[in-house]
Amino acid sequence: MISGRSIFLKGVFPFLAVVLVAFIAVKVFVKPSDDDPVIIDPALMVLVPPETQMLVGIRVKEITKTPVYSILRQKKVLEPLEEFVARTGINPEKQLYEMLVTFDGRESLVLARAKFNEEAALEPDIKGPGMQRFEYGGRMFIGNEQFAIAFVNSSTGMLGSTAYLRRTVDRLNAGTLGMPAWFKAQQPKITRANYVWMMTRGLTPEMRAYLPAQGNASNLLRLLDGMQGSRIAVDLRNDIVIHAHADMDSPASAEQLASALKGLAGLARLTTSNENLDLLKVYDSLETKATESQVDASIRIPRAQVEKVAESMPEGALQPAF
Numbered sequence: 001m002i003s004g005r006s007i008f009l010k011g012v013f014p015f016l017a018v019v020l021v022a023f024i025a026v027k028v029f030v031k032p033s034d035d036d037p038v039i040i041d042p043a044l045m046v047l048v049p050p051e052t053q054m055l056v057g058i059r060v061k062e063i064t065k066t067p068v069y070s071i072l073r074q075k076k077v078l079e080p081l082e083e084f085v086a087r088t089g090i091n092p093e094k095q096l097y098e099m100l101v102t103f104d105g106r107e108s109l110v111l112a113r114a115k116f117n118e119e120a121a122l123e124p125d126i127k128g129p130g131m132q133r134f135e136y137g138g139r140m141f142i143g144n145e146q147f148a149i150a151f152v153n154s155s156t157g158m159l160g161s162t163a164y165l166r167r168t169v170d171r172l173n174a175g176t177l178g179m180p181a182w183f184k185a186q187q188p189k190i191t192r193a194n195y196v197w198m199m200t201r202g203l204t205p206e207m208r209a210y211l212p213a214q215g216n217a218s219n220l221l222r223l224l225d226g227m228q229g230s231r232i233a234v235d236l237r238n239d240i241v242i243h244a245h246a247d248m249d250s251p252a253s254a255e256q257l258a259s260a261l262k263g264l265a266g267l268a269r270l271t272t273s274n275e276n277l278d279l280l281k282v283y284d285s286l287e288t289k290a291t292e293s294q295v296d297a298s299i300r301i302p303r304a305q306v307e308k309v310a311e312s313m314p315e316g317a318l319q320p321a322f
Helices: 006-030 070-074 079-088 164-172 181-189 216-224 251-270 274-284 305-311
Strands: 053-058 096-103 108-114 131-138 140-145 148-153 155-160 196-200 227-235 241-248 287-291 294-301
Touching: 006 131, 053 079, 079 096, 079 108, 079 148, 079 155, 096 287, 108 164, 140 164, 148 164, 155 164, 181 196, 181 227, 216 251, 241 251, 241 305, 251 274, 251 294, 274 294, 274 305, 294 305
Parallel strands: none
Antiparallel strands: 053 096, 053 196, 096 108, 108 155, 131 140, 140 148, 148 155, 196 227, 227 241, 241 294, 287 294
């Protein structure tokens, strides 16, 4: 008579062993492709307020290994990163892994996965002028009544205005936070090769206030009124390559936006000084295409021109609204 133990040892156990070996082999030998969708840390996704209109992802661990990292830091291009480092004092090269920045048109929130204590202690070790520890909603805060860092656990923190953080903790405890479905649908369209990315869904009146109301860029602002959503992905591995996509309210709006982008590049080309002629390669690399109600655009900044382009950008080109 065949026993259950015999069936397991002769049939089920070998099968499970083969499955386990195959799984390990896939993990070890099959490396993720740069064309695979970007992965957002689930611990951060669950903290995104559902009314978020703009979501920015910064893959700090990967960015610190790129050739342009020092320039980005020096020119303070990634302001959320600079803000977080200044507030916490942590070392981004050793302790900071990933960040999400949310903006609902009024309030912004910086979400981060990090090693908050270099000794790997359970309690984060953050010090600074005017920083005090207090609790709210069962979460530890470090800060003051103007701004603070709230810790979800020893490796997940939220930086923002203290009042907004308190409301966010209330919603976290009530289970009403989480990345909106629109952003979840867009996420697979951004690949792992992009270490900085941004997604938006429309422009609120508050968001319009951050955009230029005068000059040539104001014409582009009027065209963006018809934008239903967008995504921007930035590849920093060698040259900087920026891909942008916009969903417009009509084919006519899409054509107008594509033409406006070409016009801005042409204007920049005409106004380029003799000292900056090497930037012409950047303007000439712009490609735009309107397909029905969608616009796709890309531009390449050669590594040799990255510093010069960064110098022309305002300090804190990507800045949260605290």
